[in-house]
Amino acid sequence: MTDGSQPVEEPRDATLPVRRGVLVCGVVQGVGFRPFVYRLAWEEGLAGFIGNDTDGVTIEVEGPLAGIDAFLARLRSETPPLARIDSIAVREAATIGETGFRIVASEVLGRVSTGIPADAATCPDCLRELLDPQDRRYRYPFLNCTNCGPRFTITRRIPYDRPQTSMARFPMCAACQAEYDDPRNRRFHAQPNACWECGPQVWVLQTADSEAICGEEAVERTLQLLLAGKVMAIKGIGGFHLSVDATSEAAVMRLRRRKHRYGKPLAVMVRDLDAARAVCALAAEEEALLLTAARPIVLARKREGNGIAADVAPGIPWLGVFLPYAPLQHLLFADQRVHALVMTSANLSEEPIAIDNEEARMRLAGIADAFLMHDREILQRCDDSVAAVVDGAPQLIRRARGFVPLGVALPLDAPPLLAVGGHLKNVFALARGRFVYQSQHLGDLENLAGLDFFNESLNHLMRTFEIEPRTVVHDLHPEYLSTGWAREWAQVHGLGLIAVQHHHAHVAGCMAEHGLQGPVIGLALDGTGYGTDGHIWGGEVLLSRLDGFERFAHLDYVPMPGSTAAIREPWRMALGALRAAGIDVMSSEALGLVGATEKDARLLCRMMERGVNAPLTSSLGRLFDAAAAVVLGRRVVDYEAQAAIELEGIAVNERDEEPGYAMEMVGGDWAAREPLRIGAGPLWRELLNDLRAGVSQPRIAARFHAGVAGGFVQTALRARAATGIGQVAMSGGCLHNRRLARLLRAELQAAGFEVFQHVRVSPGDGGLSYGQAVVAAAMLAKRS
Ligand SMILES: [Zn+2]
Ligand SMILES: [Zn+2]
Ligand SMILES: [Zn+2]
Numbered sequence: 001m002t003d004g005s006q007p008v009e010e011p012r013d014a015t016l017p018v019r020r021g022v023l024v025c026g027v028v029q030g031v032g033f034r035p036f037v038y039r040l041a042w043e044e045g046l047a048g049f050i051g052n053d054t055d056g057v058t059i060e061v062e063g064p065l066a067g068i069d070a071f072l073a074r075l076r077s078e079t080p081p082l083a084r085i086d087s088i089a090v091r092e093a094a095t096i097g098e099t100g101f102r103i104v105a106s107e108v109l110g111r112v113s114t115g116i117p118a119d120a121a122t123c124p125d126c127l128r129e130l131l132d133p134q135d136r137r138y139r140y141p142f143l144n145c146t147n148c149g150p151r152f153t154i155t156r157r158i159p160y161d162r163p164q165t166s167m168a169r170f171p172m173c174a175a176c177q178a179e180y181d182d183p184r185n186r187r188f189h190a191q192p193n194a195c196w197e198c199g200p201q202v203w204v205l206q207t208a209d210s211e212a213i214c215g216e217e218a219v220e221r222t223l224q225l226l227l228a229g230k231v232m233a234i235k236g237i238g239g240f241h242l243s244v245d246a247t248s249e250a251a252v253m254r255l256r257r258r259k260h261r262y263g264k265p266l267a268v269m270v271r272d273l274d275a276a277r278a279v280c281a282l283a284a285e286e287e288a289l290l291l292t293a294a295r296p297i298v299l300a301r302k303r304e305g306n307g308i309a310a311d312v313a314p315g316i317p318w319l320g321v322f323l324p325y326a327p328l329q330h331l332l333f334a335d336q337r338v339h340a341l342v343m344t345s346a347n348l349s350e351e352p353i354a355i356d357n358e359e360a361r362m363r364l365a366g367i368a369d370a371f372l373m374h375d376r377e378i379l380q381r382c383d384d385s386v387a388a389v390v391d392g393a394p395q396l397i398r399r400a401r402g403f404v405p406l407g408v409a410l411p412l413d414a415p416p417l418l419a420v421g422g423h424l425k426n427v428f429a430l431a432r433g434r435f436v437y438q439s440q441h442l443g444d445l446e447n448l449a450g451l452d453f454f455n456e457s458l459n460h461l462m463r464t465f466e467i468e469p470r471t472v473v474h475d476l477h478p479e480y481l482s483t484g485w486a487r488e489w490a491q492v493h494g495l496g497l498i499a500v501q502h503h504h505a506h507v508a509g510c511m512a513e514h515g516l517q518g519p520v521i522g523l524a525l526d527g528t529g530y531g532t533d534g535h536i537w538g539g540e541v542l543l544s545r546l547d548g549f550e551r552f553a554h555l556d557y558v559p560m561p562g563s564t565a566a567i568r569e570p571w572r573m574a575l576g577a578l579r580a581a582g583i584d585v586m587s588s589e590a591l592g593l594v595g596a597t598e599k600d601a602r603l604l605c606r607m608m609e610r611g612v613n614a615p616l617t618s619s620l621g622r623l624f625d626a627a628a629a630v631v632l633g634r635r636v637v638d639y640e641a642q643a644a645i646e647l648e649g650i651a652v653n654e655r656d657e658e659p660g661y662a663m664e665m666v667g668g669d670w671a672a673r674e675p676l677r678i679g680a681g682p683l684w685r686e687l688l689n690d691l692r693a694g695v696s697q698p699r700i701a702a703r704f705h706a707g708v709a710g711g712f713v714q715t716a717l718r719a720r721a722a723t724g725i726g727q728v729a730m731s732g733g734c735l736h737n738r739r740l741a742r743l744l745r746a747e748l749q750a751a752g753f754e755v756f757q758h759v760r761v762s763p764g765d766g767g768l769s770y771g772q773a774v775v776a777a778a779m780l781a782k783r784s
Contacts, residue, residue: 018065019048019093024075025056026086027406030117030160032146033057034103035188036080041101042184044071051104052159062098081147082120082293086409103183116152116160116464118402119237119382120293121325123148125186130327131334136175139216141328142200142376144193145186148293150326152405153238153380154192157463162191166377173198192376200376202328205361207369219331222372226338231255233346233360233368237326238382238401238440239353240346240360242367247340252309255342258367263638265313267297267320267384269343271333276321279306279340285389294402295325296385301652308340316649320386325402328374345383352443352453355381380460381453382440390735391742396762399427400440405461407435408760408770411515412546412777418458418469419772420482422502422529422765424640426450428458428482429769430467436773437465441766445481454485471496473776475505475768477530500775502529502768503537506731507544508778509771510763514756516727518545521552521719521753523712523744526732527621527641527765528567536560538619538732539678541715543723546778552722553676553715555623556580556666557616561604566622569636570643571595573622574629575604576614581684593691595635620708620734623680627704630687631697641733648737651701656743658699660706661686665714670722678715683707702739709743717751729756731771735763 024033029052037050037059046063061068072090079085122130126143129135137143144150154166162168172180176195179187187193194200203212204221213221226232229251232243242259244251246268256262270276276290280300289298297320302313313319322343324330332338345353346364354360355378360371386398396403414431421428426442439457443450462468474486476499483499490497506529507522522544524537531537532551539555558573558580560566566573574594579585585594591601608614621644628634628643632650637643661683668676683704690700716728728748735741735757748755761767 015064017063017095018068019060019062019095020068021091021093022059022061022072022075023053023056023089024059024085024087025089027082027084027117028057030146030151030191031082032080032186032188032190033083035146035183035185036078036083037075038101038103038183040071040074040078044068044074046071047098047100049102049104060093062095081123082117116155116158116405118294118404118406119150119152120148120402121295121323122327122330126327127330130330137195139219139331140194140196140199141202141219141326141331141374142192142194143327144190146188146190147186149190149192150237150376151191153378153382153401154376155464156379158466160191165191166379167192167194170194170199170376200374202372202374205371205373207365207371218372219328222370223332223337225370226332226341229254230369231258231367232370232372233354233364234328234343234372235357235360235374235378236329237378238380238384239355239378240364241343242346242364243344244342245338245340246309246312246342247307249309249311252311252342255344255367256311259344259348261638263314263642265316265318265320266342266344267322267386268308268312268340269322269324269329270340271336272323275339276323279303279308280319280321283389285392285394289387289389289394290321290323292402294385295323296387296396296402297322299386299388299397312342315646317652318649322384328372343384351447351449353381353383380440380457385441388736388738390738391745391757393757393759395736395758396760396766397736397764398425398441399438399762399766404440405437405464407437408513410434410436410774410777411512411517412781414773414777415471415780416467416469417471417473417773417776417780419473419769419776420475420486421769421772422475423477423480423482425765426454426482427766427769428454429773430461430465430469431773431777432465432467436770437461437467438761438770451481451485469495471498471776471780473498473500473772475499475530475772476501476532498776498779500772501532501549502526503540503542503732504544504549505768505771505775506763507542507549507729507771508546508774509761509767510729510731510756510758511544511546512771512774513759513761514729516729516756519543519723519725520727520729520756521716521725522549523716523728523730524732525620525712525730525734525740527734528617528619531618536615536617536619538617538621539623540618541676541712541719543719543725544729546774547782550673551675552670552719553668553678554618555620556677556679557618558622559608559611559614560617560622561607561614563613563615567625567637567640570625570629571635572604573626575601576608577623577626577680578630578684579605579608581681583684583688593630593688595629595633620732623708624734624737627687627701631691631700631704641736644734644737647701647704648739650698651705651739652698654698654702656706656739656746658702658706660708660710661703663707663711663714665718668718676715676718678711683711705737705739706743709740709747712744713747713751716748716753720753726752727754727756731758731763731767733764
């Protein structure tokens with residue numbers, strides 16, 4: 001096999017026809033690749049065929065060598081927008097004197113095609129048609145082509161063909177069918193192809209009124225209701241959104257009250273890139289991210305006076321902004337009467353997003369004033385993805401619509417296995433061969449609704465990829481719902497079971513993304529994860545290989561008074577942390593800083609003294625919580641990591657060079673495998689001194705970040721001195737913190753380390769199942 005860019009052995013007469021077989025792997029199915037190849041072959045005067053194959057497309061071309069060389073070069077240089085070529089393998093074949101180029105059905109090749117592409121935003125060509133009064137699809141809310149449209153969310157099973165999608169009940173009209181059948185047409189084999197004549201329709205239903213308003217008027221009525229401050233439920237690609245006018249304080253508060261959600265930031269959709277620039281100060285990388293076909297929500301710096309209601313994202317300097325990705329959404333913005341719409345997943349608290357019309361009407365009855373619905377069924381729930389540019393590179397915070405079900409490469413072969421992920425922000429993963437397929441973001445696995453979504457998505461992806469797991473991988477935590485589920489499932493189906501430590505999975509995932517076998521110095525900077533000693537880990541320096549790790553160092557343990565209550569109420573963490581640092585927490589100064597009454601403080605101290613309901617933790621996330629409680633007075637949080645996010649936010653204008661508070665190295669004897677402890681005592685004392693001296697909150701927050709980064713860099717230096725390892729892999733939810741990620745990378749690189757971070761997988765718990773799959777595959781490979 002040779003690479004396509006290099007010609008295979010030159011024949012004596014370059015005008016004589018030759019034949020080549022070409023196997024293209026990557027994202028090449030359902031993304032307009034076959035018509036693209038058809039056009040290339042036709043333009044280069046080549047005969048042959050193309051068909052979908054198990055893991056890509058198979059092409060055979062016959063003609064003059066020069067034409068074939070040009071064809072292969074253009075295959076790479078002119079790849080359609082949604083396609084991604086991972087490899088091209090070229091082999092020689094005997095000429096058969098074929099004339100003409102054909103697109104053959106999958107069955108002809110005798111192999112199944114397994115690919116379902118991800119959902120993709122409306123392409124520029126379709127958008128032009130949508131707004132062109134002369135076009136037959138003018139203002140049609142469901143137009144699409146091979147370069148855009150829903151895919152994953154409308155597919156029931158493989159192969160990805162119209163009868164297997166929710167478009168099956170819409171027979172194409174003659175005009176649509178002709179486009180679908182013509183290899184030179186942009187809609188050749190565009191499975192969701194439709195028009196006013198034959199496709200799905202929209203309507204508006206007001207809660208108080210049972211009569212529906214259909215067609216063109218539905219969009220108009222929706223706009224009127226939104227501008228009147230009403231809460232709309234709008235059916236999208238992966239589920240319903242709840243929407244209000246984002247410039248209206250009253251409308252935003254109405255939505256928050258009805259949803260019982262007060263602090264959590266809401267995402268805002270704006271018309272186009274210019275509109276996004278008006279509400280946020282965007283870096284070039286953020287603009288590029290906004291415009292990708294996945295159209296994720298991008299967390300970017302708010303502009304002052306941007307007209308967006310303050311309650312959309314209270315207390316933080318960022319706004320989650322995104323662009324329309326479905327024609328129906330484009331129509332809402334088309335005449336510029338609305339400028340920004342809150343678009344948040346339609347659910348109550350952490351329940352899965354609503355997708356079905358009836359389900360939405362029932363579940364959202366008390367929240368939405370009206371519904372903008374349609375009759376194209378959503379078959380897979382899929383939230384919007386969330387991303388940010390961290391330290392100059394895109395980072396996924398929530399991987400869902402637009403990314404699922406694309407596979408992520410594995411550096412080693414995996415037997416078929418299922419990794420069930422963690423507890424919060426659950427995502428599971430199926431692995432086989434050199435690929436891991438992660439599910440969409442499923443939310444917190446805390447209740448039956450969450451578990452139903454898990455089962456629903458698992459069954460679908462197992463069918464889609466025809467993977468029957470032989471091993472189930474779970475987190476070490478005995479009380480996670482996912483752990484219990486995994487044990488039961490393995491028992492029922494007679495499968496192998498592997499438990500993977502939470503932070504080892506985080507680090508191994510980062511290593512695998514870069515093809516590292518280790519050992520590396522793994523920094524797992526995280527909220528919470530169950531440790532091998534039964535304590536709650538989360539500020540870990542792990543010497544990691546793919547199949548195992550040793551704990552070199554960790555943040556020194558502090559008690560979490562009240563256990564999980566200390567996560568919701570950071571003032572408890574602050575009390576625990578200050579007390580552990582040897583500070584008199586019953587002093588009036590400390591009580592004032594923590595925001596605790598004497599009675600509450602005494603109660604908590606007793607819990608900690610007796611070790612009752614006060615588990616020990618080395619979590620960095622909890623240290624951030626404690627600092628936010630002391631510096632900002634954040635006593636209680638409304639959403640996960642709120643305190644830490646606010647602490648990062650307040651420092652946003654401070655310079656990176658701000659000197660950090662000191663951390664101390666306690667104990668540690670590597671020869672005896674006794675981990676080093678990173679103590680925060682000096683950090684707390686310096687922080688309190690700064691507070692007393694009246695140093696500003698932003699500066700104190702900056703010094704805190706620098707102190708934490710400095711502590712872990714020092715530890716990495718100790719690890720290098722003890723082991724000679726010079727590569728650092730960073731993972732864990734705290735890496736979403738831009739300032740921390742930036743400081744760590746800069747300082748580690750300045751100290752001569754090679755630093756690795758996640759690229760396609762989230763560093764948070766959304767990426768956990770990928771790491772679990774990696775560790776399990778490595779363990780199984782070692783056993784065999
Ligand atoms: Zn299109
Ligand atoms: Zn039609
Ligand atoms: Zn984690």
